[in-house]
Amino acid sequence: MTFNKNPINPVAESDVKVSDWQAALTQVEEMGQQIQTQVMQLEYDLETQVFQGCSVDYAIGVTLNGNYRLIDLMIDRELLGDPDRLKNSLIEAYGSAHEHTRLYVQQRLALLQPSL
Numbered sequence: 878m879t880f881n882k883n884p885i886n887p888v889a890e891s892d893v894k895v896s897d898w899q900a901a902l903t904q905v906e907e908m909g910q911q912i913q914t915q916v917m918q919l920e921y922d923l924e925t926q927v928f929q930g931c932s933v934d935y936a937i938g939v940t941l942n943g944n945y946r947l948i949d950l951m952i953d954r955e956l957l958g959d960p961d962r963l964k965n966s967l968i969e970a971y972g973s974a975h976e977h978t979r980l981y982v983q984q985r986l987a988l989l990q991p992s993l
Contacts, residue, residue, distance in 0.1 A: 915989050928981065930973025932966035939970040941978050 923943025931938045936956050940949035956963040 912989060919985055919989065922985070923982065926981065928974050928977040930970050930975065930977060932969040932973075934966060936962075937966040937970040939967075939974040941971075941974045943978060943982060945975065945978055 926943040927940050927948055928943070929938060929940050936953040938949075938951040939947065942948050952963070952967075956966060
């Protein structure tokens with residue numbers, strides 16, 4: 878069986894065969910399986926990879942995993958008496974760890990591609 882590539886003359890014989898379509902479909906399926914495998918590996922890597930950030934005064938340290946989940950938090954005792962400084966330092970530390978994580982995830986997602 879063949880498919881017609883000529884939309885103007887639908888009765889014209891075509892040179893595109895079912896086997897060509899089947900080969901193309903098989904290739905697309907293989908590419909999808911490769912990407913799925915890469916995504917599964919990426920999900921595992923993100924769960925196990927850790928990223929750290931700290932405030933500019935090093936009074937707070939934050940550790941996130943690749944899924945942006947808080948893993949650890951270290952706070953200098955001196956900050957406990959100063960709520961404003963504590964808040965600002967916490968925001969800085971979290972922002973730093975978040976940015977490290979975001980850059981890593983962005984780089985890893987850019988690498989997701991099937992090999993032909």
